[in-house]
Amino acid sequence: MQQFLVKGGARLQGEVSISGAKNAALPILFATLLAEQPSVISNVPALKDIDTTFKLLRMFGAVVEREADRVTVDATNITSQVAPYELVRTMRASILALGPLLARFGYAEVSLPGGCAIGARPVNLHIDGLRKMGAQIVVENGYIKARVDRLKGAHLVMDMVSVTGTENLLMAATLADGVTIIENAAREPEVVDLANYLIALGAKITGAGSATIRIEGVPSLVGAKHKVLPDRIETGTFLVAAAVTGGDVTCTNTDPAELEVVMEKLREAGAEVTTGADWIRLNMTGRSLNSVNVKTVPHPGFPTDMQAQFTVLNVVASGVGVVTETIFENRFMHVPELQRMGALIQLEGNTAVCQHTPQLNAAQVMATDLRASASLVIAGLVAQGDTVVDRIYHIDRGYEQIEFKLQKLGAEITRINAPV
Ligand SMILES: CC(=O)N[C@H]1[C@@H](OP(=O)(O)OP(=O)(O)OC[C@H]2O[C@@H](n3ccc(=O)[nH]c3=O)[C@H](O)[C@@H]2O)O[C@H](CO)[C@@H](O)[C@@H]1O
Ligand SMILES: C=C(OP(=O)(O)O)C(=O)O
Secondary structure (H helix, E strand, O other), X not given: OEEEEEEOOOOOEEEEEOOEOHHHHHHHHHHHHXXXXXXXXXXXXXXXXXXXXXXXXXXXXXXXXXEOOEEEEEOOOOOOOEEOHHHHOOOHHHHHHHHHHHXXXXXXXXXXXXXXXXXXXXXXXXXXXXXXXXXXXXXXOOEEEEEOOOOEOOEEEOOOOOHHHHHHHHHHHHOOEOEEEEEOOOOOHHHHHHHHHHHHHOOEEEOEXXXXXXXXXXOOEOOOEEEOOEOHHHHHHHHHHHHHOOOEEEEEOOOHHHHHHHHHHHHHOOOEEEEOOOEEEEEOOOOOOEOOOEEEOOOOOEOHHHHHHHHHHHHHOEOEEEEEOOOOOOOOOHHHHHHHOOOEEEEEXXXXXXEOOOOOEOOEXXXXXXXXXXXXXXXXXXXXXXXXXXXXXXXXXXXOOHHHHHHHOOOEEEEEEOOO
């Protein structure tokens, strides 16, 4: 098992190139299953979740080839529609195979993903929506088994805003008979990126990025080229790391328009944040960091995937910052680990009250999920001494070469093998 060893104290400085977004690349790679011709997807990050997706696509019979950040997927000849538990359990986003396989082949069998460290994470909205489109679905032996002759367009009103729920139904509706309306749809940029790829395949979609998406089903889809949008959460993570270390960091190959609310919070915290067409610079030189209150909500509000990083920011900053998590019921697993580093945080239900902690102390800490791991690495950057972050396979799911990118900015971080 691998660990990160982080030596605290460095001020981050320089440029970091942002990778393609994990949460856009994943649905887009699953959407290639809808097309009867190959697609070429570029700006695909090199991540464990992407490798898991390749394994699944190959298991279905697709031909997947990667050359640097360009991935070609040929799903012309699909031979299986089964996503097994062994792969699904390592990546919840595997549920995104359900809509495309069912829409194109009339059958799909996907293991129930189950919960994870951040919450129960049910998929009832995915199942309900597909049932409304005419699918016969049974859940047995831990698998969702769905069958239909051809999906039919339907008026779908989502009870809750769900990102992958919207994506699954959006993909399914592209090949349905008739018009589907998704109301209370997720408005995340990754949903828009997926819709743009689907439109390039020949799908008829309007309204992506708003709460109402209209899809007019077509008989079949062709191949297309598509470039995945930049990762706004990776960008935000580096900006927070720059802020807490008093640094001056420019994130390149990113999109400031995706990060309005995060940049606003960083400015409120005292950072100088400037932007260009495809870059964001955060400069803390001569400035002091103040705590901020944040409350996670669906896009365009403050993203839950930035919550753990801002919890650390609030501990380092002066004052008291209140962090409220409204999306996932259990997304504070980083807090007990940060407390082991001396962080003054009080957990009250879905709220973390963070007090300025004059000095975090290095400790051996355990990563519990992807963004929690990122927050522990950020804490290690400002802690006194050597922090060891365990179970970094979580971080490898979603951050491309994080240690090399941080090293380039001056951080002292190395990947080590855990003693046996
Ligand atoms: C691969 C991917 O894109 N992952 C993102 C996606 O996860 P994911 O799509 O899994 O998250 P959802 O938007 O579906 O979850 C939002 C809330 O809805 C609930 N819910 C969801 C579906 C359902 O059928 N029933 C139900 O009750 C969830 O438990 C949660 O409380 O959006 C989350 C919220 O922005 C992000 O944190 C994840 O990084
Ligand atoms: C929670 C996340 O991912 P996933 O939905 O794949 O677990 C994330 O990207 O922070």
